[in-house]
Amino acid sequence: MLEQLGEFVKKNGISAGSCYVNCRSHPSKYKALLKVLRSFYPEKDFLGYSASFVYEKLLEYANEKKAHLILVLDEIDKVKDIDDLVYSLSRGNDELESGSLTMIGISNNLMFKEKLDPRTKSSLCERELVFNPYNATELCQILKERCLISFKPNAVSEPAILLASAIAAQESGDARTAVMLMQRAGEIVEQVTTVTDAYVEKAKASVEEEIIISMISTLPQQQQLVLYAIAQLTSQKRGIRKVSGEIEEGVLYSGEIFDTYLDLAKKFEEHTITSRWYRQYINELEMYGLIVATASGKGIKGQTKLVKLGFDAAKIKAALEKELFKAMN
Ligand SMILES: Nc1ncnc2c1ncn2[C@@H]1O[C@H](COP(=O)(O)OP(=O)(O)OP(=O)(O)O)[C@@H](O)[C@H]1O
Numbered sequence: 001m002l003e004q005l006g007e008f009v010k011k012n013g014i015s016a017g018s019c020y021v022n023c024r025s026h027p028s029k030y031k032a033l034l035k036v037l038r039s040f041y042p043e044k045d046f047l048g049y050s051a052s053f054v055y056e057k058l059l060e061y062a063n064e065k066k067a068h069l070i071l072v073l074d075e076i077d078k079v080k081d082i083d084d085l086v087y088s089l090s091r092g093n094d095e096l097e098s099g100s101l102t103m104i105g106i107s108n109n110l111m112f113k114e115k116l117d118p119r120t121k122s123s124l125c126e127r128e129l130v131f132n133p134y135n136a137t138e139l140c141q142i143l144k145e146r147c148l149i150s151f152k153p154n155a156v157s158e159p160a161i162l163l164a165s166a167i168a169a170q171e172s173g174d175a176r177t178a179v180m181l182m183q184r185a186g187e188i189v190e191q192v193t194t195v196t197d198a199y200v201e202k203a204k205a206s207v208e209e210e211i212i213i214s215m216i217s218t219l220p221q222q223q224q225l226v227l228y229a230i231a232q233l234t235s236q237k238r239g240i241r242k243v244s245g246e247i248e249e250g251v252l253y254s255g256e257i258f259d260t261y262l263d264l265a266k267k268f269e270e271h272t273i274t275s276r277w278y279r280q281y282i283n284e285l286e287m288y289g290l291i292v293a294t295a296s297g298k299g300i301k302g303q304t305k306l307v308k309l310g311f312d313a314a315k316i317k318a319a320l321e322k323e324l325f326k327a328m329n
């Protein structure tokens with residue numbers, strides 16, 4: 001879209017510029033704005049300059065060139081001081097005599113805006129677009145286009161494409177799942193002539209694991225810590241004891257997870273979330289299918305939420321450790 005915009009702008013002699021930043025790689029206001037500034041001044045690196053200098057320099061660029069700047073901030077919820085960033089960028093327009101700043105924030109987390117300060121939110125004047133997951137018909141269309149490019153003619157059977165679309169639509173509605181299924185099925189087939197639905201079925205298990213791991217890597221860090229607490233407790237504990245004396249394996253109390261989370265957050269020198277946000281995160285983790293949460297019913301003392309990990313604890317723990325330690329450095 002930015003390329004198309006660039007062509008339009010050139011053709012119509014409009015002064016404009018755009019920049020794409022993946023905030024997962026630039027997770028603070030300073031880092032994200034530095035990346036933006038460098039893209040407008042490719043010959044300078046601005047290393048060692050203060051945060052306010054970087055911001056002022058960006059405004060100066062828009063002002064002097066009378067340029068309309070569009071900043072695409074992908075995975076914007078990964079920015080630690082997101083309030084500051086969003087507030088500064090939206091207020092930047094008040095300081096400009098000419099030119100403008102427009103921000104496009106992209107996030108998988110529908111709730112992230114609720115974490116913004118009300119003042120920040122009101123200065124945003126935002127328009128929200130929600131991209132729903134693809135359905136099987138749409139995925140089928142996408143896969144057909146992709147298969148034309150990546151496979152020899154007639155190397156993929158129609159039922160294989162239909163099955164891969166159906167599986168991906170049911171599990172996530174994510175085009176990546178569908179594409180990965182076809183790719184993996186193709187790799188398994190290798191010597192045989194045609195990718196049939198039987199091969200897609202075989203590819204399913206290995207793709208699932210990769211998808212879960214990549215999903216974990218996109219969670220906000222605090223939510224990763226909550227999930228980490230669940231995985232850690234699951235691998236340490238035998239489960240909970242019911243009133244009958246029977247042990248329910250792999251099941252955890254919501255309260256013990258929160259306590260473990262608090263310990264972990266301290267270890268990672270993170271601030272801690274309140275129990276209200278904790279419950280929100282638990283609900284979201286359940287929505288993503290990473291955990292199963294139920295209200296404690298018969299046979300359990302007291303009223304609490306019970307949580308069970310949806311996947312192998314050791315694998316989830318390993319994936320999270322990679323993410324959390326990466327974030328620490
Ligand atoms: N309409 C489409 N046609 C063809 N390919 C598509 C389409 N939509 C998505 N894809 C493919 O699916 C993959 C994921 O798409 P994209 O990177 O846009 O997803 P995303 O929403 O940014 O995901 P994430 O949340 O992981 O960042 C890419 O390989 C992309 O090419």
Ligand SMILES: [Mg+2]
Pocket residue numbers: 074
């Ligand atoms: Mg993306």
